[in-house]
Amino acid sequence: MKRLIATAFTVLVLAGCSTGHDSNPTQPTNPPWPTVMQQGFMEGCGYTDECRCILDKLQQAYTPAEAGVVVDEYNKNGTYPPKFLKIAFNCAAGASS
Numbered sequence: 001m002k003r004l005i006a007t008a009f010t011v012l013v014l015a016g017c018s019t020g021h022d023s024n025p026t027q028p029t030n031p032p033w034p035t036v037m038q039q040g041f042m043e044g045c046g047y048t049d050e051c052r053c054i055l056d057k058l059q060q061a062y063t064p065a066e067a068g069v070v071v072d073e074y075n076k077n078g079t080y081p082p083k084f085l086k087i088a089f090n091c092a093a094g095a096s097s
Helices: 002-014 035-045 049-061 064-077 082-092
Strands: none
Touching: 035 049, 049 082
């Protein structure tokens, strides 16, 4: 599971994800990620219901720029932030939050 998610997130970087931090953290909902990022994630993840759940929740939790930072940190340290892991594990367990 962790490797599958790592692959999917790495695809985001290859899809041209920005790593700048210009988002408003008080904004209640993030805009949808660019189509190329969504497609890249799904291609890397495998087009399963679990992957769709993770993608939907990640888009709510991270702006495209923030997702880029998560990818950069994973590539640098090999770890994901707790918020990301909670999303992935909840979707893997069939939870909706």
